[in-house]
Amino acid sequence: MSLPKLCSLQNADNKKYRCNHATKLASDYKPPQCLFELLPYGNETYAIKNVDNGEFYQNHIRSLASSVKGDGQLWTIVPDAEAEGTFTIQNVENGEYMTSHAGQLHKGKPGANEHWVIEAREEAKPDLRASFYGFLKNQSNNEYRCKHASQLKDKPVVPNCLTKFIPYDDGTVTIQNQDNYEFFQSSILTMADRVTSDAQKWRLIEVDSEEGNTFYVKNVQNEEYMTSKASQLHAGKPGRDEVWVIEPFDCAQTSSWMSSNAALIGNKPLSEICLPASHDSGTYKRTYHTQYGTQAVTKTQLFDIQMQLMQGARKLDLRPALWNGDFYTAHYTDISKDSGLAATFKVGFQGAAGVALSEALEQVAAFIENNQGELVILKFSHFIDWAKRDDRKDNGLSAEQSRLFISMVRDVLGAHLITGDATNLSSLTVNELLTKGNVIALMPNGFEGIDSMAGIWAIDQLPGEGGYSNTNVLENMVANQEKKLTSHSHDNKSFMMNISWQLTLDTTNCISGATLGTPTILSYAQKANAALSPTLSEWLVHGVINGTYYPNTLQTDICFEAQTQAVALSLAVTHQVDRLLHERQETLPA
Structure with missing residues (x-):
């Protein structure tokens, strides 16, 4: 029997509810205190x-x-x-049952006191399709909300001041900063790491103004307004100091770049086009981290998944970790005894869990629903059970956990998944793929549950070459990527050549970053990204990129078109390959 993911737990005998206090039951159901999430581990x-x-x-x-x-x-x-209509709830370790007395468990055969009613609870849901990004500027002082709850900034800096407005189906919105990924709330001096109640919800009340796009921003819980003083909310009738302008963060050109260039790419196989790609896509935030899994050494992206796609990325690198009953993205290092890091970090595993995979996939689905002419490749790899992370021999997922993961992917992405007979996906054209769906979901070879007819493909069904350079020296990375590129001919072969445009922290960098906060992955990414356009432009001019040797994906940290120009470069590569292949075709005997 399938149980709801969100539910209440009511004792059938005394009619009281389990809540956020372990030793108390609540007389009435009150969310979020009495709201629970059931996270499946298999076998009931x-x-x-x-x-x-x-x-x-x-x-x-x-x-x-x-x-x-x-x-x-x-x-x-x-x-x-x-x-x-009732259930028993038995602890796996001690075999005892939840009972009508909150602070006790029952031994032996369960009776009437151990019967529980599990009722599905539908809370107001976010509508990611209608979410939008922008900067929240106070009209009175022309200053901007930022990642510090008690401060305003005089300029709209990205990502410090970038905000995501997420509408809910009850007419409210949450307001999430896109630097720390926290939410503004009724206790305005602090921010919340998740949405749990009306305290994190706001109403945007439109204000008639010559500037346009102006609003009062009213908290749902206390009915007070954001005002020109960042550390205060205004009670009573709002005035000029409470008027806020939402300045949009425009990504229209990069959001739909594939459909806008359908004449160029639509009838070409994947192996003849180039796509921007995101490296370690899910570690734009940290949900949990080990002692040395600091932001400096784990954060690879500025933007959330939806914005990475809006910035033009069409291949995402997602690395799932099972943590606390749910799947998250992760960025981690397994430190062995003979590693140069061992003396500082001891032996074992250091890293961070990022965004929940279900949330990441919901962002993918929302993007596709708004951009149905776009194709997205999801590569899942580096699976790990976080609880067993230090067991090098067996820290992967069980068969049951793998099936649960596949089920989640299919549940969230549904009809967006591209299905079909097993084949070399790189030989199919963009238009052929888009008739079947929008998302290619790739799993490691041999992963439990691979079924192309259900939209779950093995990684070998999209053959690829290339890899990262494992250096923090820009010149060495550039030379290594050029060598990899020119070592894999596309002549009579259908595959995806990946340019991995990342600088990798060395041992000294990792120790310094994890303990002192510098250098960071992002600082190296900015250096690498600044060199991407000049280098590829030179390769295009001098024929390093040609009709035989060319990239199919440009993978970067910080997927931000203003920094990488990855969309513009991908189109330039595709144009050049198209021209050269066409010229080659014309020289062939009739």
Whole structure:
């Protein structure tokens, strides 16, 4: 029997609800305190996560756990045969049952006190399709909201002042900063890392103004207004100081660049076009990190998934980690005993979990629904069970966990997934692929659940060459990428040649970045990105890129067209390859 992901847990005997306090039951259902997320572990086993505090019920029932560490935080939930419509909730580690007394567990056969009603709860949902990005400027002082809740900035700096407005189906919006990925809330001096209640929701009330796109920004919970003083909210009737201008962050050209150039690329196979690509796409934020998994050494992107796609990226690099009962992106290093990092970081695993994979996929779906002429490739790799991360022999996913992952991908992306008979995808044209869907989902070879007819493809079904250079020296990276490019001929071969335009932190960089905060992956990315356009332009002029040797993807950290020019370069490469292949065709005997 399928259980709802969001639900309430009501004891069938006393009619009270489990809540965010381990030793208390609530008389009435009140979200988010009484709202739970059931995270499946397979075989009717779940982690039970409170939405309000993000903590988990466990075998030590008088306290909640901050994370899922093992069977102590897992529960078997099955229908009760004697009481229709109810369930028993049994801890996996000690075999005891949740009962009507919040601070106790029941040993032995469950009775009436151990029956629970699990009711699906539909909270207001975000509509990512209608989300938009911009800068929030106070009309009175012309200053901008930024990542610091108590400050305003005099200029709209990216990403410090970039904001994502996410509408909900109840007419409200959340306002998320795109640097720290936190939300403005009723306690205006601080920001929230997630949306749990009306405290993080706002109403945009349109104001008639010559400037246009002006609003009062009213908090749903306390009904107070954002004002010209960043650290205050205004109670009462709003005035001039409470008027805010939303200046849009325009990505129209890069959002739809493929459909805008359909005449050029539509009838070409993937192996004859070039696409911008994103490296470690999901670590634009950190949800959790180890001691030395600092932002300096794990953050690879400025923008969220939706904005990376709007900036033109058409291949995403997603590295899933199972953490706390859910799948997240991850960026990590397994530090071995003989590594140069071992003395500083000890032995083991250091890194960070990024965005929840379900959220990342929902952003992909939202982008596709707004841009149906675009093609997106999702490459999933580096799977890991975070709880077993230090076990080098067995830290991957089980077959059941793999099936759960595939199920999530299919549930979220649904009809957007490209399906078909097993084939070399690089030999299919863009138009052929778009008749089947918009998203190519690639899994490691041998991954449990690969089925091209269901939209899940093996990585070998989109053959590729190229790789990263493993250097922090720009000149060495450029030379290495040129060598890789000119070592793989496209003549009579259908494959994707990847340019990996990243500088990689060395041992000294990693130690300094993790302990002192500098250098950072992003600082090296800016250096690499500044060299991308001049280098590829030179390769185009001097014939390094030609009808035999050419890239199919340009993969970068910081997918920001203003820095990389990756869309413009991809089109330039495609134009040149098209011209040269056409000229070659004309010279062939009739």
